Amino acid sequence: MEALVVGAGVVGLAVARALALRGASVVVAEAAEAIGTGVSARSSEVIHGGMYYPPGSLRARHCVAGRRRLVRFFESHGVPYRLCGKLIVATREEERPALETILSRGVANGVEELALLEGADAIALEPALSCVAALHSPATGIVDSHALMLSLLGDIEDAGGVLALRTPIDAAERRDGGWQVRFGGEAPDVLRVDCLVNAAGLGAQALARRIDGTAPDGVPRQVLAKGSYFGCSGRSAFTRLIYPAPVEGGLGIHLTLDLAGRMRFGPDVEWVERPDYGVDPDRAGLFAAAIRRYWPGLPDGRLVPDYAGIRPKLSGPGEPAADFRIDGPAEHGLPGLVHLFGIESPGLTSALSLAEDVVDRLMAGI
Template sequence: MEVLVVGAGVVGLATARALALRGHEVVVAEAAEAIGTGVSARNSEVIHGGMYYPAGSLRAKHCVDGARRLYALCESHGIAHRACGKLIVATTEAEAETIAAIRDRGVANGVEGLDLLDAAQARRLEPNLACTAALLSPRTGIVDSHGLMLALQGDLEDRGGAIALHTPVTGLGRRDGRWAAAFGGASPGDYPCDAVVNAASLDAQALAAQTEGYPAERVPRRVLARGNYFGFTGKPAFSRLIYPAPVEGGLGTHLTLDLAGRMRFGPDVEWIEAVDYRVDPARGDAFYAAIRRYWPGLPDGALVPDYAGIRPKLTGPGEPSADFVIDGPAEHGLPGLVHLFGIESPGLTASLSLAEAVADRLGA
């Protein structure tokens, strides 16, 4: 089977790799000049545990399974990573109840090693931390996301797959029982194939709307949430990731580490109308207030604007978070077509598991 995957982010690359490993001919079309320049390059690079998401949801299933697959891939392929652990912290009684509920949800989802700590136990792990209670997730970690994507690309190409850069796909139609993908770029044309996976992330809805025969009512609205990150200029004060209790639209302004140990904070949640990656330095004022709830020792002037990512959400302010959407032939009735919508956090963690699910939907 000849398969076209649209989008060379981590989910698109993982899906292409899974299909190639199953013996299919795979081409990945990417509009940008390189792999992984969008959502996949602008996140916290966290390997999530899977305790936040409702039991039975796609986010829960694929995060837990994906984390196990991701750690195994990192070990087998020499991808830089570290299971540094994470503390989700409470600073009020209400937040303590929230993190206890997160623990229960995680246990229901099959997350291993979760442990509720009191304030003294948490401070023994992280002396600079201020909290009333904390939830320890020892298997949460960090990964070199670009190294991961290079490894996925390598496996794909080793199995005969290819990546076409500077190749925006502008529409999908049916021709003689197959799909024909219209593409632009320097030499525009059509690409015939047996199956298509739309893993275009921020542009997934636009491509779905240009898919011949795909019902317009199945295209969900796209809601953009910018997450801003600020870097810390001093020496690291923590050895684990520190997350506050979740907030509307995200997981709160948390502390993450890169593989060199550098601390950074974010993302916040900024609802926007158009794709724009600029970080407003003025948002740093709110970061100081949020961070000092769990780290009162944050020095003045220690935060600098770093980067921003944009989450392809399906719901907006005041609405419950939507689950991942994997819309395949069994749902919409068109053969050989899968549209992926709303693949935001924990999309990187879930990528290898999502890839297998997509391949299964195609009957591959």
């Protein structure tokens, strides 16, 4: 079987690896000049536990299963990571019910070792913290996302797969029992494959519209949420990730750590019309006010603009958070084609589990 995966972010690479390990001849087409330059390059690099998402949802199922697969992958491939744990904190009594809801969801989703702590117990773990209660998730961690993507690519290439950079897809049509794909870029060409996976991230909806046979009403709208991050100079005040109670459109301005121990804060939520990766230094004041709710000791002038990412959401302001969307032959009626829409957080954590789901759908619909 010959397969084309469009998009060399973490999910696209994971899908290509899963196909290659099942014996497919795989090409990964990436429009950019390197792997993982879009959504995957601008995340928090967090290994999520899986407690935020409604039980039975694709996010819940794939986050928990994906995390377990990832940890085994990290160990077998030498990918740098650390399960440092996370505290989701209530800084006011009114936020305590939100923690109880997250705990209930986590238990239903099978997340391990969750514990609801009183404020004093949480502060005993993290003395710089201020809160009235916290939910402790020891299974949460951090990873070097680029090292992960390089390891996925290594497995693809070891299995005979090929990466084609600077290779945008102009169109695809169903022909002779397979897909005929027309490439643009530096070397326009045509490739015939048995199956096609649209893992183009921010470009997934646009690509779907260029694939012949995809019904216009089968392509969901895309809503862009920009999230900025600020770094923090000086020695880290925390050893765990610190998350506030969730806010509309995201998980709130949280504290994450990189593998060197450096603190960074974000993302916030800005609804935008088009990708914009600039970080406005004037947002530091908004960040500082949010951070001081759980870290009152944040010194003045320590926040510095770091980077921004764009999340390809399927729901907008004031709407319930949409689930991942995996549209295979059973959904759109086209053999050998899977679209991935709205793959944002926890996409990195879910990648290996999502990949198996995609391949199963392809195999069932070819």
